[in-house]
Amino acid sequence: MTITGEDRFLETIAADDKVEPRDWMPDGYRKTLIRQIAQHAHSEIIGMQPEGNWITRAPTLMRKIILMAKVQDEAGHGLYLYSAAETLGVSRDELQHLLHTGKQKYSSIFNYPTLSWADIGAIGWLVDGAAIVNQIALQSTSYGPYARAMVRICKEESFHARQGYSILLALSRGSEAQRAMMQDAIDRWWWPSLMMFGPPDAESTHTEQSMKWKIKRVTNDELRQQFVDQTVPQGQHLGVTFPDPDLTYDEGTGHWMIGDIDWDEFWAVVKGDGRLSRERIAAKVHAWEEGAWVREAATAYAEKVSLRRTA
Amino acid sequence: MTITAIAAPLLKYLVRLADDNLVLGQRLSEYIASAPEIEEDLAVANIGLDHIGVAQHLFSYAAEVEGEGRTEDDFAFWRTEREFTNALLVEQPHEGFGELIARQFLFDAYQLELWEALSRSSDERLAGIAAKALKEARYHLRHTSSWVVRLGDGTDESHRRMQDAIGAMWRFTGELFEADDLDRQMADEGVGVDPTTLHQAWTATVDEILAEATLHRPDDPYQASGGRSGMHSEHLGHLLAEMQWMQRTYPGLQW
Ligand SMILES: [Fe+2]
Ligand SMILES: [Fe+2]
Numbered sequence: 001m002t003i004t005g006e007d008r009f010l011e012t013i014a015a016d017d018k019v020e021p022r023d024w025m026p027d028g029y030r031k032t033l034i035r036q037i038a039q040h041a042h043s044e045i046i047g048m049q050p051e052g053n054w055i056t057r058a059p060t061l062m063r064k065i066i067l068m069a070k071v072q073d074e075a076g077h078g079l080y081l082y083s084a085a086e087t088l089g090v091s092r093d094e095l096q097h098l099l100h101t102g103k104q105k106y107s108s109i110f111n112y113p114t115l116s117w118a119d120i121g122a123i124g125w126l127v128d129g130a131a132i133v134n135q136i137a138l139q140s141t142s143y144g145p146y147a148r149a150m151v152r153i154c155k156e157e158s159f160h161a162r163q164g165y166s167i168l169l170a171l172s173r174g175s176e177a178q179r180a181m182m183q184d185a186i187d188r189w190w191w192p193s194l195m196m197f198g199p200p201d202a203e204s205t206h207t208e209q210s211m212k213w214k215i216k217r218v219t220n221d222e223l224r225q226q227f228v229d230q231t232v233p234q235g236q237h238l239g240v241t242f243p244d245p246d247l248t249y250d251e252g253t254g255h256w257m258i259g260d261i262d263w264d265e266f267w268a269v270v271k272g273d274g275r276l277s278r279e280r281i282a283a284k285v286h287a288w289e290e291g292a293w294v295r296e297a298a299t300a301y302a303e304k305v306s307l308r309r310t311a
Numbered sequence: 312m313t314i315t316a317i318a319a320p321l322l323k324y325l326v327r328l329a330d331d332n333l334v335l336g337q338r339l340s341e342y343i344a345s346a347p348e349i350e351e352d353l354a355v356a357n358i359g360l361d362h363i364g365v366a367q368h369l370f371s372y373a374a375e376v377e378g379e380g381r382t383e384d385d386f387a388f389w390r391t392e393r394e395f396t397n398a399l400l401v402e403q404p405h406e407g408f409g410e411l412i413a414r415q416f417l418f419d420a421y422q423l424e425l426w427e428a429l430s431r432s433s434d435e436r437l438a439g440i441a442a443k444a445l446k447e448a449r450y451h452l453r454h455t456s457s458w459v460v461r462l463g464d465g466t467d468e469s470h471r472r473m474q475d476a477i478g479a480m481w482r483f484t485g486e487l488f489e490a491d492d493l494d495r496q497m498a499d500e501g502v503g504v505d506p507t508t509l510h511q512a513w514t515a516t517v518d519e520i521l522a523e524a525t526l527h528r529p530d531d532p533y534q535a536s537g538g539r540s541g542m543h544s545e546h547l548g549h550l551l552a553e554m555q556w557m558q559r560t561y562p563g564l565q566w
Binding site for chain 1: 333337340341343344345346347348349350351352353356357359360363364366367370383384387388407408409460461462464465466468469472553554556557558561564565566
């Protein structure tokens with residue numbers, strides 16, 4: 001009996017080892033990973049826009065520096081993730097093209113506008129907070145390069161969530177206007193951040209196969225619950241209320257139970273009808289097209305240099 | 312809040328140095344998520360962060376020198392256009408990546424010489440800030456020089472664009488090397504440097520890189536001036552309006 005690539009793949013998965021780029025893998029596994037890693041990379045990059053919107057207006061020099069460093073980290077995360085996707089045989093340019101033409105998605109959360117400085121706090125606390133929960137689980141994903149990218153990224157993410165919470169903490173100790181600004185931000189970002197974990201398990205089309213392949217290790221609903229449980233007490237510490245009248249603590253299970261998520265809104269945003277869906281992509285495409293002459297020049301120069309070397 | 316007139320020459324000198332860095336850092340921060348490549352978003356943010364960091368150090372030193380309880384943020388957010396003493400070059404907006412690089416390159420080449428000189432300042436605190444900034448300026452200049460060369464000697468289009476971009480920024484370079492009474496006093500005391508003495512080295516650097524980039528040095532005889540005495544272009548007011556908006560809308564709060 002000969003051992004096939006498939007046998008080896010299944011063994012790797014069963015043993016909780018990592019699949020590496022040169023290993024045989026099923027087509028579906030490769031495609032799922034490309035889709036997921038690309039979507040993750042795009043999210044890091046598109047996510048620079050809503051926060052970038054406040055860098056020029058940050059209220060203090062210190063806050064400006066911290067926010068700029070944070071957004072810069074996100075660009076770095078985009079790079080790690082595009083590199084991880086490239087190990088599966090696609091190029092960064094191809095993936096960016098799929099993003100620009102709407103054929104690949106990014107996290108819907110970034111289609112919401114940042115309307116006040118408090119939104120920057122809410123994003124760090126809730127959006128990066130939710131991303132961390134998701135990414136910690138992905139550190140044990142079965143594809144080696146993706147898992148390793150997650151380990152690097154998670155190291156930086158805790159700083160992101162802390163800077164967000166620190167912005168809110170300052171607001172919570174501030175004036176009435178500052179506390180109102182904070183509450184308004186929580187009212188707008190709470191539900192979208194819960195939607196970041198994706199549709200409920202019962203409706204999630206990709207979950208089952210992804211769990212079998214150990215791409216996904218924890219389900220959407222489990223991750224969402226984990227996030228709610230860690231976040232609600234932090235919100236209480238800030239003195240904010242969550243815009244969910246059904247939010248209650250279940251003594252029996254020790255979990256915070258949330259009300260119904262508006263999945264119609266979620267699907268509308270996923271399908272491209274988010275508040276700023278068109279603007280986000282338009283801005284990205286604009287930057288890409290404006291930069292075409294620069295990329296062409298860099299390529300042309302590199303060719304000239306290598307010609308001069310061989311001449 | 313009462314903003315007292317800046318009196319002591321050292322204070323004035325530190326604020327002048329800080330203003331260049333803050334305004335340029337603010338300009339660079341506008342560019343986030345607009346670069347031709349992700350790598351360049353990272354690099355521009357990095358350079359911007361360095362400049363704002365230097366401004367922060369200089370302002371907090373200035374606040375100590377003044378000794379009236381002002382903070383770095385008071386200097387950044389509570390002065391008007393006429394009180395800012397940055398050079399005109401750094402407040403110029405950039406139309407695209409070419410102009411951003413041109414402005415940065417011409418300024419990096421100046422700051423390299425400036426920090427080199429100031430790292431030998433008799434004022435230890437200033438010398439320390441300059442020594443750190445010098446290391447950063449070396450990296451900035453290496454980065455922007457490599458772009459000037461690639462864009463100048465890339466395609467016909469990039470050559471034309473880069474030549475135009477250098478041309479657009481050129482008339483703001485002369486001011487960097489003008490000395491006023493404050494510069495001369497600071498230089499005499501061994502604290503500062505006379506900017507006229509930096510011009511030759513700057514010219515050599517710029518000429519060398521422009522030649523490698525197959526670009527020519529613009530021959531525009533007109534050179535604008537006035538930033539050091541608060542006579543700015545119309546651009547600075549808008550930059551400040553955006554940057555100072557939070558502090559001015561919600562005065563006196565902690566963030
Ligand atoms: Fe990230
Ligand atoms: Fe993050």
